[in-house]
Amino acid sequence: MDRSESAPSGDPDRPDVPEQRAGDGPYLRVKDLRVRFDTEDGVVRAVDGVSFAVDRGRTLGIVGESGSGKSVTSLAVLGLHDAKRATITGEITVGGRQLVGLPEEEVRRLRGRDMAMIFQDPLSALHPYYSVGKQIAEAYRVHHPRAGKREARTRAVDMLGRVGIPQPAKRFDQYPHEFSGGMRQRAMIAMALVNDPDLVIADEPTTALDVTVQAQILDLLADLQAEFHSAIVLITHDLGVVSQVADEVLVMYGGRAVERGSMEQVLRRPQHPYTWGLLSSVPSLRGDAEADLVPIPGNPPSLINLPSGCAFHPRCRYAGRNGDRSRTEVPELRPAGEDGHLVACHLPADERTRLYREEIAHVGVAAG
Amino acid sequence: MTRFLVRRLLTAVLTLFAVSVLSFLMFFGLPRDPVSGMCPKNCNAERLERVRTELGLRDPLVEQYANYMKGIVTGRDLGSSQGGRCEAPCLGYSYVNSEAVTDTLTRVLPVTLSIVIPAAVLWLVLGVGLGMISALRRGTLLDRLAIGFSLTGASLQLYFVGAVLLLVFTYNLRLTPVPSYTSIFDNPWKWASGLVLAWVALAFLFSAIYARLSRAQMLETLSEDFVRTARAKGLAKPTVYGRHALRAAITPVVTIAGLDVGSALGGTVITETTFGLQGLGRTAIDAVRSGDLPTIMATVLISAVFIVVANIVVDILYAAIDPRVRLR
Secondary structure, eight states: OOTTOOOOOSSTTOOSSOOOOOSSSOSEEEEEEEEEEEETTEEEEEEEEEEEEEOTTOEEEEEOOTTSSHHHHHHHHTTOSOTTTEEEEEEEEETTEEOTTOOHHHHHHHBTTTEEEEOSOHHHHSOTTSOHHHHHHHHHHHHOTTOOHHHHHHHHHHHHHHTTOSSHHHHTTSOGGGSOHHHHHHHHHHHHHTTOOSEEEEESTTTTSOHHHHHHHHHHHHHHHHHHOOEEEEEESOHHHHHHHOSEEEEEETTEEEEEEEHHHHHHSOOSHHHHHHHHTSOOSSSOTTSOOOOOOSOOOOSSSOOSSSTTGGGOTTGGGGTTHHHHSOOOOEEOSSTTOEEOOSSOHHHHHHHIIIIITTSHHHHO | OHHHHHHHHHHHHHHHHHHHHHHHHHHHSSSSOHHHHHSOSSOOHHHHHHHHHHTTTTSOHHHHHHHHHHHHHHOEEOOGGGTSEEOSSOOOEETTTTEEHHHHHHHHHHHHHHHHHHHHHHHHHHHHHHHHHHHHTTTSHHHHHHHHHHHHHHHSOHHHHHHHHIIIIIIISOOSOOOOOOOTTTOHHHHHHHHHHHHHHHHHHHHHHHHHHHHHHHHHHHTSHHHHHHHHTTOOHHHIIIIIIHHHHHHHHHHHHHHHHHHHHTOOHHHHHHTTOOOHHHHHHHHHHHTOHHHHHHHHHHHHHHHHHHHHHHHHHHHHHOTTOOOO
């Protein structure tokens, strides 16, 4: 039992931090978040001024290639970066509490209780030496210090059942290696949701799974969200996943947000050439089967030595259309026309719309 | 589990059989006349001949081996010059020591056990503890001190460390008595004070190795996904490190520790020599020097037993730590 817990107030199982869940405003608000790592090779600006917000019951999809800063962002929200190595500035507000600068012990008490995380590879994210049930029960007991072993077990078995694991009482005592990939991810989800968190961050939750299982897991997440009314941040590089579950989408590149808006806006009327690139490099079942996929040329940039101006300019086909601006000036995230749709691109709005219609809309999932 | 034990014990018996045949062949099968080294002082042709007959060296090799094995299991009758009836486990008679080998072993084995077991406890606690702390305090002064300690320990030799300890604690400060062995059942205090320098010397050198190993293992484990999961659950650091990381990091340490202890029990020659203790290792070396075949055979066999048993224990521990390991 955690002796550092303060005197109980209200809910006897949640004795610590007073409830501050202001009814107004989004549950998670991230403002101008910057995460910097000082390494021997130089300063890595993994996240460089990102802002977003998620309401309870809503899902934000964060999209980008590897190294775009999406996982670093999520780990920063949970306070999982090593304080000695990472410098975090900006605001992260969860349920009205500002987390940046909060003592580790206070963030720890929120972790797993108010905000939980589902990791990409459930095989390596679950401890191989402890039974699945024990790991879930442990997550429950750490935030319910008064709960006995039996109560925690009942709760864990109940959660295993709720995430669709057959014979949960029997499965409780099995080890991760005795579960299939999909079942492991269900168990991971059960563990994340065992304390009924208001915010769930899912970092590539379906990437390590078979395609058929992917859809089940996404359905499960959506069902559980409806049941628990939690805010979900879904991190993925898979636009198909985003289009299935996200309400809003944030596209990241080189540690910055390049486009943000509703799922409809970003996936159906995308404004940023990078988003276009992502869309036209994904095949579509419904689109023109003859149309070629267009990959994005080049590689994601080094975060130590980010290209000047718009970080995407070396890979952007349209970078030359503004003279030198793309190379010299970092584009601000600005309204892109529609309400709530933001884009960081120097191209004029009407030209972006025209280019998308003429050159991109018929390729890949953009056409679907 | 039972099935595993039975199977492993059978394999162990087979291994020991192979070891015994090989060492038997090596000594008795060599062209050199084994008696020449075995005969005590004042040998003459007549006496050599008698020893040869009494040792059964005129019998076919297979029969000699069978007799030897029979002696271990049921005991056997030796000639009158070898003390007559030799009860099981009979390992033969040593002309050099003028006693049954079993008697020699029951005298020297407790010495080696008394050196190795407390030293092993000391080096495991110290080494693993130091390794874990320096992994968790990576880059700090404490970590650098621990690395320095390991490097020192790994670069030093036991006879040097032992000599320094003796010089300082026994001869200069007079804090410890001259090393000697007393049975723990007779006088536990004398037992401990007589052996403490040997423990410290052994533990210092071994814990250096274990500190490095467990530091590396712990650092690797700390970057595992499941450690991050444990933190994401909101577990406090002592739980994350103590319960989640330690158990995974300790597994390879267990393997190496088992084998190290197993082989150390087979004789810590240098330690015993440095501190003037007559244990299994020195007995084996003395036997080799004087060509005392029955004693050589016995020490080889008993070292093999320790290693085989250590291997089985390691496997069982492994299965106890890691549920993915099934004992079949």
